[in-house]
Each structure stands twice: as C-alpha cells, then as structure tokens.
Amino acid sequence: MKLKIIAPIAISLLLVACGGGGGGGSSSSANSGPVVSTNTFPLASGYRSLVAAGQSVRFNSSGTCSGTFSSVSAPANISTTFEGQPALSGSRVASFSFTNCTPSSAVATQTSYYDTNYIPKGFSIQGGDYGVYARTPNIPTTVRVGDVVVVGTINLYTSSAKNASAGRIDSSFVIEPDTATTAIVNVIDKTYNTSNVLTSTEQDRYRIQANGALTAISYDILYSNGTHLILQ
Numbered sequence: 001m002k003l004k005i006i007a008p009i010a011i012s013l014l015l016v017a018c019g020g021g022g023g024g025g026s027s028s029s030a031n032s033g034p035v036v037s038t039n040t041f042p043l044a045s046g047y048r049s050l051v052a053a054g055q056s057v058r059f060n061s062s063g064t065c066s067g068t069f070s071s072v073s074a075p076a077n078i079s080t081t082f083e084g085q086p087a088l089s090g091s092r093v094a095s096f097s098f099t100n101c102t103p104s105s106a107v108a109t110q111t112s113y114y115d116t117n118y119i120p121k122g123f124s125i126q127g128g129d130y131g132v133y134a135r136t137p138n139i140p141t142t143v144r145v146g147d148v149v150v151v152g153t154i155n156l157y158t159s160s161a162k163n164a165s166a167g168r169i170d171s172s173f174v175i176e177p178d179t180a181t182t183a184i185v186n187v188i189d190k191t192y193n194t195s196n197v198l199t200s201t202e203q204d205r206y207r208i209q210a211n212g213a214l215t216a217i218s219y220d221i222l223y224s225n226g227t228h229l230i231l232q
Contacts (some may be wrong), residue, residue: 031174033186034177036145039210040177043143048118051076054090059231067098069219069231073112082113082121083132089113099227105135122154129166130157137171143208145183147175167193176205183208184217199224 054075061067076090095107109126119139122132137152149172156166169191176184187204202221206214218232 035180036143036177037180037183039181039183040142040144041208041210042141042212043185043208044139044141044212046208046214049212050214051090051114052119055216059219061096061098061229061231063230064229065098065101065229066095067096067101069097070095070141076112076114076118080113084123085115085122087113087115088118124160126227130160130162131155131169132157132162143175143183143185145175145177149173151187165194167191167199178207181210185214197224 001166011085028053045218052075054073056070058068058070061069071092071094073092074090076088078089080087080089082089089111092110092112093107094110095105097105108128110123110128110186112123113121115121120133120137122130124130131154134153134155138149139151140147140149143149151171151173154169154171156168158164158166166188169189171187171189173185173187176186178184185206185208187206189204190198191202193199198222200223202219204216205218205220207217208214221229
C-alpha cells in the first residue's frame with residue numbers, strides 16, 4: 001500500500017496484472033446500512049498503538065485478480081536513524097498469491113520509519129521506492145464522522161541516495177459512517193509519476209472503535225490501466 005498513515009503495502013511493486021475491471025467492496029458490517037456516529041474518536045492515540053504493536057492482515061482478492069493477500073507488520077520498536085534524524089523502524093512483509101494474474105505470486109519487504117511519537121517519516125521498499133514525507137504529516141488528535149483531512153505528500157525516489165525522483169503520493173483520509181459506536185477511517189493515497197500523471201488510487205479502510213483501536217477491513221486499489229484489486 002503506499003501509505004497512508006497506516007503504512008504502505010507496496011502493491012505497485014508486487015503486481016503486473018492482467019487486464020479487466022472489478023467490482024466494489026462494502027466498508028460497513030451493519031446489515032441495515034451505515035450509521036452516523038456522534039462519537040469523537042481518538043485517532044492519533046489509536047494510530048500510535050497500532051504502529052507500536054504491529055498488525056497481521058489476511059484478505060481475499062477479487063476484482064481483476066482472484067487470490068489471497070497477506071501483510072505482516074512487526075512492531076516499530078527498532079531504534080535507528082532516518083534522513084539523519086533519530087527514528088524508530090518496523091518491517092513489513094506483504095505477499096500476493098493469484099489464480100488468474102501474472103505474476104501468480106510475489107513478496108515485498110518494506111521498512112517504515114517513525115519519529116519517537118510514532119509519527120511517520122518515510123519508508124524504504126527492498127528493491128523498490130524510497131519515500132520521504134515532504135513535511136510532518138497531519139494526524140489529528142480526534143476525528144468525527146464527516147471529517148476530511150489532508151495528511152501530506154510523500155516524495156518518492158528510486159533509492160535512498162535521492163538522485164532520481166520516482167513521483168509522489170498525496171495522502172488524505174475521510175471519516176465515514178459505520179455504526180453508532182464505530183466509524184471507518186478511509187485512507188486515500190493517490191500516486192503520481194514523475195510526469196504528474198495519476199497512476200493509482202488506493203483506499204484503505206480501517207474500523208475505529210470508541211477507544212481508538214484500529215482494525216483493517218479492506219484495501220481497494222484502482223490503477224490507471226483499469227486494473228482493480230479489492231482486498232477484504
């Protein structure tokens with residue numbers, strides 16, 4: 001995922017898909033439809049807890065490619081440096097297995113970097129892009145249904161030497177209805193190439209509880225060539 005505030009999954013690195021389109025997914029578990037909660041949700045503390053603890057996700061893939069997707073993120077507890085500043089890091093391994101697309105399987109390893117308060121600073125994908133936030137990303141302390149937040153821009157490079165640009169990711173999120181006590185954090189990443197052409201739009205939805213706990217419920221990625229992945 002190129003991420004988002006919740007961490008990129010490096011889908012573009014993994015996939016050269018066959019052509020075709022796909023359907024959409026639902027973000028709410030409520031059979032009667034989403035409910036607009038009046039709660040205020042502690043997003044920043046919930047995000048810090050997620051990064052500090054790590055997460056494991058396994059989804060089925062539909063849309064253009066059928067199969068499975070998994071992502072395992074280790075806790076971000078390794079002291080290191082990033083861009084010459086003290087940082088914490090955590091690794092992430094994402095893998096695909098497809099029945100009708102090429103390649104039929106792929107694995108990518110990413111290291112994400114954070115400051116000591118678990119605010120993201122950037123990432124490095126093994127054999128892929130190196131990303132650096134242009135400025136400190138905006139992660140509000142609290143959010144409510146209906147909020148629209150611009151997180152920031154991640155500048156992409158072909159390597160950590162930053163000698164050549166690989167484009168950018170513009171990241172934002174919307175707080176969507178879910179139930180009377182929960183909401184959906186829809187993280188939207190738009191990736192552009194060096195010619196400022198949109199190449200993919202990814203929407204990663206997380207359910208947020210009243211205490212800020214975040215759970216991944218779906219990833220939806222639409223590429224400019226029409227390839228559409230729905231992971232849920």
